[in-house]
Amino acid sequence: MTDMTGKARLIERNGVLGPTIERPIPQPRAGELLLKIHATSLNFHDLVGIDGGIRGLPVPRVPCSDASATVLTVGDGITKFAVGDAVIPNFFLNWKSGPVARDVMSPVLGDQVDGALQTHLCLKAASVVRAPAGLNHDEIATLGCAALTAWRSVVVEAQVQPGQTVVLQGTGGVSLAALAFAKMLGARVILTSSSDEKLARAKQLGADVLINYRATPDWPAAVMAATGGEGAHLVVEVGGGETLAHAIKATRLGGHISVIGVLSGYQAASFPLAMVMSKNLTVRGITVGSAANLDAMCRAIELNGYRPVIDQVFDLDHAHEAVAAMKQQKHFGKIVIRIA
Ligand SMILES: NC(=O)c1ccc[n+]([C@@H]2O[C@H](COP(=O)([O-])OP(=O)(O)OC[C@H]3O[C@@H](n4cnc5c(N)ncnc54)[C@H](OP(=O)(O)O)[C@@H]3O)[C@@H](O)[C@H]2O)c1
Numbered sequence: 001m002t003d004m005t006g007k008a009r010l011i012e013r014n015g016v017l018g019p020t021i022e023r024p025i026p027q028p029r030a031g032e033l034l035l036k037i038h039a040t041s042l043n044f045h046d047l048v049g050i051d052g053g054i055r056g057l058p059v060p061r062v063p064c065s066d067a068s069a070t071v072l073t074v075g076d077g078i079t080k081f082a083v084g085d086a087v088i089p090n091f092f093l094n095w096k097s098g099p100v101a102r103d104v105m106s107p108v109l110g111d112q113v114d115g116a117l118q119t120h121l122c123l124k125a126a127s128v129v130r131a132p133a134g135l136n137h138d139e140i141a142t143l144g145c146a147a148l149t150a151w152r153s154v155v156v157e158a159q160v161q162p163g164q165t166v167v168l169q170g171t172g173g174v175s176l177a178a179l180a181f182a183k184m185l186g187a188r189v190i191l192t193s194s195s196d197e198k199l200a201r202a203k204q205l206g207a208d209v210l211i212n213y214r215a216t217p218d219w220p221a222a223v224m225a226a227t228g229g230e231g232a233h234l235v236v237e238v239g240g241g242e243t244l245a246h247a248i249k250a251t252r253l254g255g256h257i258s259v260i261g262v263l264s265g266y267q268a269a270s271f272p273l274a275m276v277m278s279k280n281l282t283v284r285g286i287t288v289g290s291a292a293n294l295d296a297m298c299r300a301i302e303l304n305g306y307r308p309v310i311d312q313v314f315d316l317d318h319a320h321e322a323v324a325a326m327k328q329q330k331h332f333g334k335i336v337i338r339i340a
Pocket of ligand 1: 169
């Protein structure tokens with residue numbers, strides 16, 4: 001590799017991640033930063049994108065939205081960042097702050113534009129925030145999508161209070177970040193998993209009540225039993241089709257459900273409409289968050305000493321193995337790909 005070329009892996013066609021190739025390093029225009037990418041982490045969204053499950057995306061393209069990066073070159077007109085600053089790009093490159101709006105939903109890094117599975121990337125300064133101090137690059141690379149989604153659910157939308165109860169499903173990236181944020185706020189966490197071994201690890205991370213959703217398919221009854229018959233203030237719903245009805249049953253009067261994931265499918269097996277109404281539930285769809293949300297989360301992480309849970313680390317040349325490992329769903333926390 002010469003000084004003028006970087007490395008990248010591209011989706012060559014749907015379902016096929018090509019080998020590592022050399023590419024010219026781009027130069028930043030006015031208002032842009034040239035970033036050196038140190039690491040990315042995989043999200044379910046990346047897997048769907050690589051497999052061609054998101055309509056209308058360009059191919060070939062570089063996938064992945066999460067990144068830990070440092071600033072290599074500062075374009076004209078930027079005063080907020082300097083060479084050497086550690087930064088994180090926001091998932092939605094144009095969503096600076098405020099409520100969701102049509103014009104902030106695109107582009108997504110790694111979808112409509114080349115993403116973070118490469119050594120160098122130019123982005124607008126407004127699309128990145130300062131990374132939290134005290135974390136290494138692997139850890140920083142886990143924050144942009146899964147952790148920000150968890151933050152927006154627990155802190156921004158549901159506004160969980162000390163002593164309230166939060167239900168988390170499984171032990172993937174979203175749920176373990178939500179566990180950390182719920183505990184920061186002094187909440188009680190009920191966590192479900194398919195694995196007793198993973199439940200034991202979640203207990204070490206602070207989960208208060210543990211339910212194996214395979215051994216206890218009626219886990220809403222277990223949530224009711226653990227909350228004196230009241231139910232949870234918030235269910236962070238990542239299961240999708242098979243779990244939404246259960247989430248509605250497990251939530252208390254006036255509670256929140258954050259509809260985030262579709263791990264068991266996009267179609268709800270049933271939707272207890274009368275229960276949503278009679279319990280006065282807020283059922284809130286969430287897609288990641290704004291750069292302002294990301295910045296607030298990073299500052300809170302700095303102050304609270306949160307260290308993300310990393311399951312495995314791969315290098316760029318083995319990124320396809322990282323994708324295969326994520327598909328196996330044996331992981332606990334995040335799968336990271338080191339770029340440089
Ligand atoms: N809306 C958004 O903005 C947004 C952002 C990030 C992620 N998501 C979505 O949220 C979901 C989770 O993402 P992630 O990154 O945390 O995924 P992940 O790291 O792959 O975690 C998946 C975990 O969820 C658990 N799980 C799988 N099927 C389940 C089911 N039927 N019921 C309950 N738990 C189940 C499993 O935990 P155990 O092995 O412990 O059972 C699995 O390890 C995905 O659908 C993803 O697309 C959405």
